[in-house]
Amino acid sequence: AQSVTQLDSHVSVSEGTPVLLRCNYSSSYSPSLFWYVQHPNKGLQLLLKYTSAATLVKGINGFEAEFKKSETSFHLTKPSAHMSDAAEYFCVVSDSSNTGKLIFGQGTTLQVKP
Amino acid sequence: DTAVSQTPKYLVTQMGNDKSIKCEQNLGHDTMYWYKQDSKKFLKIMFSYNNKELIINETVPNRFSPKSPDKAHLNLHINSLELGDSAVYFCASSQVGTDTDTQYFGPGTRLTVL
Numbered sequence: 001a002q003s004v005t006q007l008d009s010h011v012s013v014s015e016g017t018p019v020l021l022r023c024n025y026s027s028s029y030s031p032s033l034f035w036y037v038q039h040p041n042k043g044l045q046l047l048l049k050y051t052s053a054a055t056l057v058k059g060i061n062g063f064e065a066e067f068k069k070s071e072t073s074f075h076l077t078k079p080s081a082h083m084s085d086a087a088e089y090f091c092v093v094s095d096s097s098n099t100g101k102l103i104f105g106q107g108t109t110l111q112v113k114p
Numbered sequence: 115d116t117a118v119s120q121t122p123k124y125l126v127t128q129m130g131n132d133k134s135i136k137c138e139q140n141l142g143h144d145t146m147y148w149y150k151q152d153s154k155k156f157l158k159i160m161f162s163y164n165n166k167e168l169i170i171n172e173t174v175p176n177r178f179s180p181k182s183p184d185k186a187h188l189n190l191h192i193n194s195l196e197l198g199d200s201a202v203y204f205c206a207s208s209q210v211g212t213d214t215d216t217q218y219f220g221p222g223t224r225l226t227v228l
Binding site for chain 2: 034036038042043044045046049088090099100101102104106107
């Protein structure tokens with residue numbers, strides 16, 4: 001069965017410093033992986049998606065993630081944090097059943113300090 | 115234009131009542147989903163419909179009944195509301211076949227059962 005584990009429940013960075021949100025996945029096949037962001041009291045917005053075309057995936061708002069099969073990781077990074085990046089981030093894997101079912105990680109709260 | 119919309123945004127009700135949440139998407143997608151986000155922000159799929167046909171039903175109590183009058187709408191009816199039903203409910207949609215996994219989420223409905 002597919003699963004994702006977000007290694008940090010809370011990450012705090014200063015504005016202008018790099019962001020790293022860690023995610024490990026478990027899958028018996030080549031998975032589709034996503035990062036979604038949820039700003040306070042808002043819905044979920046897709047940041048980026050990996051589908052085996054390229055291991056380094058660029059997303060919106062300067063975020064990117066690298067798929068590393070050997071490490072079963074899909075960490076999210078950004079070179080320089082902005083105050084508006086403060087939000088909840090979810091690493092997500094697609095279920096293998098081809099029904100569109102998504103399996104969410106527990107979420108990481110990103111705090112950005114001025 | 116809002117791609118995936120939900121009404122109401124907030125719903126406060128008493129235990130034992132019956133309530134409905136509506137979802138509409140104008141993306142032309144053929145698959146729609148309901149997710150529940152609990153107080154710890156964990157997201158789990160409840161149902162999905164493809165062209166008005168139920169394809170995912172995740173061990174959700176029978177008090178929850180999705181209804182899809184057409185492929186642009188997926189409503190969620192909840193009977194005999196319980197305290198534990200308090201959560202944020204998200205609707206999402208995707209297009210099966212092309213970019214299947216990318217789901218677009220609505221803004222959420224915060225349900226509070228007193």
